[in-house]
Amino acid sequence: MTLAGWLCGLLVAFLGLGAPAVAKDQPPIDDTPRLIGLQHPHWFELSLLDLREDLERVREQGKRALAVYVGMDDCPYCEALFEVNFAEPDIVEYTRRHFNVVGLDVLGSREMTTLEGESMTEREFAVGKGLNFTPAFIFYEPDGTPVFRLRGYHSPYRFRAALEYVADGHYENETFREYLARADPPPRFDPDDLNHQDFFAPKPFALDRSRIPADRPLAVFFEQGECHACDILHTEPLGDEQVLELLDLFEVVQLDMWSEETPVRTPDGRSMTARAWAEDLGLFYAPTLIFFDEAGEEIIRIDSVVRLHRLRSVLEYVLTRGYEDYPTYQRWRMEQGG
Incomplete structure (x- = not known):
């Protein structure tokens, strides 16, 4: 089965844009504040936090985009991303095949360099991007153009849809809303x-x-x-x-x-x-x-x-x-x- 066919099947079965709801739509999340101390997956890029260098590696390796992940310690929604979404081998394989992922801390004090060559802290970068919720992803084309942003936690099927939306370049012709609705047009409801x-x-x-x-x-x-x-x-x-x-x-x-x-x-x-x-x-x-x-x-x-x-x-x-x-x-x- 092709990736497109696989995705379409998932969307039709689970998407929630009118399809019957299932438990997989909403994995259990306890968002009570607590110590979690998350670490990035080992396959995230070992970045020196110069996004220009990270983007250059994307071009050299022929990847579709640079994915900048912004998270934080003690974040139950980030925990769900790592323990639910990234526990699915196909999601990890697809992410690694099409993207290089660089991890940042939304409250971090490490110095970084943006794609525009500006020096700032991770925290300042997150503020500049208006990131209110973690986890978040910003996807950049190899030429540095930001093409998509995914805020907050999304369940595996929708996260996988977002990855394919970027990897296949659907953003060039339609919004993510249109992309999802095209896969499973929402019926009319009373x-x-x-x-x-x-x-x-x-x-x-x-x-x-x-x-x-x-x-x-x-x-x-x-x-x-x-x-x-x-x-x-x-x-x-x-x-x-x-x-x-x-x-x-x-x-x-x-x-x-x-x-x-x-x-x-x-x-x-x-x-x-x-x-x-x-x-x-x-x-x-x-x-x-x-x-x-x-x-x-x-x-x-x-x-x-x-x-x-x-x-x-x-x-x-x-x-x-x-x-x-x-x-x-x-x-x-x-x-x-x-």
Whole structure:
């Protein structure tokens, strides 16, 4: 079977863009803060942290791209990447065949040199790239052009899809959202197929904050029917009493990210459907949670697997306006003691 056929089979079976949900969609992750002390896999590049030299090796070896991994110690989601995704031999083989991977610490103090020749610390690099969540990957073509970014943890089948999206150059013709949807076009769902909560505001979705600021931040839940990850969000993190208390301080709306019948007035005052807004935002993962301030500016988004501690922490970050004092969520979180 070809790689493309193998991937298509996985997507059809597991993708969650309308396919029946299965347990493999969401491997168990306990994101309670704890000592983990992760080490990079032995096959990561032994880099001197000069990305120009790392990219030169990519060209010499005929690889498709340089993959810059950004993680951190004591990160349960990084642990899942190493112990679940990289425990699958085909993923490791495919990654090593097409990419050279260089590992960085999102809070690291080591000096590095960027592709532009600038000297800075790993921490400064992560801040400059706006990396709020680990693990994260940034893929660079052999000429140094950044072509794709994957934020947060994604289960093996979606991670494998991201690798093939870059390795086969699909980014040249379509977004990752389009690539996934093409493999398994999402069917139409009745709105009742979504998980409803009492705190979700009813229609109409008049979210415009561009003219008159609101009195509270906004949280938009982009979801879809037949979504195992959405089910877990609603039964686990959204079943926590403290999370519910924090959400009471937000305006909260739920949208079907594929709906062409749901009109929305966006926080910046545009009129479009829920699907068109999701496309405009580049969303490919359900559920995606996007948080906006009182004036309609996006603060942060969670577009990857999320469990209780991360969600609760992000809610606190937004409500305490931590984004005004810290350049990224990660920096704020470390100042709060993890």
